[in-house]
Amino acid sequence: NAGVMQNPRHLVRRRGQEARLRCSPMKGHSHVYWYRQLPEEGLKFMVYLQKENIIDESGMPKERFSAEFPKEGPSILRIQQVVRGDSAAYFCASSPVGDRRTGELFFGEGSRLTVL
Amino acid sequence: GESVGLHLPTLSVQEGDNSIINCAYSNSASDYFIWYKQESGKGPQFIIDIRSNMDKRQGQRVTVLLNKTVKHLSLQIAATQPGDSAVYFCAERGSSGGFKTIFGAGTRLFVKA
Numbered sequence A: 001n002a003g004v005m006q007n008p009r010h011l012v013r014r015r016g017q018e019a020r021l022r023c024s025p026m027k028g029h030s031h032v033y034w035y036r037q038l039p040e041e042g043l044k045f046m047v048y049l050q051k052e053n054i055i056d057e058s059g060m061p062k063e064r065f066s067a068e069f070p071k072e073g074p075s076i077l078r079i080q081q082v083v084r085g086d087s088a089a090y091f092c093a094s095s096p097v098g099d100r101r102t103g104e105l106f107f108g109e110g111s112r113l114t115v116l
Numbered sequence B: 001g002e003s004v005g006l007h008l009p010t011l012s013v014q015e016g017d018n019s020i021i022n023c024a025y026s027n028s029a030s031d032y033f034i035w036y037k038q039e040s041g042k043g044p045q046f047i048i049d050i051r052s053n054m055d056k057r058q059g060q061r062v063t064v065l066l067n068k069t070v071k072h073l074s075l076q077i078a079a080t081q082p083g084d085s086a087v088y089f090c091a092e093r094g095s096s097g098g099f100k101t102i103f104g105a106g107t108r109l110f111v112k113a
Helices: none
Strands: A005-007 A010-013 A019-024 A031-037 A043-050 A053-056 A065-068 A075-079 A088-095 A111-115 B004-006 B010-014 B019-025 B032-038 B045-051 B056-058 B062-067 B072-077 B086-093 B107-112
Touching: A005 A088, A010 A019, A019 A088, A019 A111, A031 A075, A043 A065, A043 A075, A075 A088, B010 B019, B019 B086, B019 B107, B032 B062, B045 B056, B045 B062, B045 B072, B072 B086
Parallel strands: A010 A111, B010 B107
Antiparallel strands: A005 A019, A019 A075, A031 A043, A031 A088, A043 A053, A065 A075, A088 A111, B004 B019, B019 B072, B032 B045, B032 B086, B056 B062, B062 B072, B086 B107
């Protein structure tokens, strides 16, 4: 049973380019969460999505960042016109349901973005 | 802003000793707490969780204690092993609504052989 799959694992972009990070949740999971982690820091919540819906995007910058989780295919975190401050590890997590009785998130190995 | 924080950024223990990692939270409405372990270059892994209606929960070699009076959470690791070396995050869910999990800054645990 494959875990959460993220790709690419490493991505290098120049300032002004676009970055697209992909996340395939665990089989049977319909909820996806994106987090950003700077070196030696904790994980900052960005966005929570269900299939075709954004549930909570309170942690995502209003400009240049967008996320989607289409009916078919992986969830995509898109960063337009990247700046050096976007350099970070971006982690995706999934959960089977949004049931508040459960809480465990299953994380991928992360995508490390470096902006030159 | 973040409602979960940690007392110490690093902790060094001798192999075989017990480790205690502490965490403070600020929102008394938090109803669910989780500890995650993150090894270098990897994603966080769930260790143990506890709900606000409990004071203590035990797993395999790990125990989580919750003190709601002082808004304090701790993770105890018994007989610490080299494989326990990692960054440990406490996280909470519930105070800000929805299902998002809010993470603290993390404590790096070093295990000396």
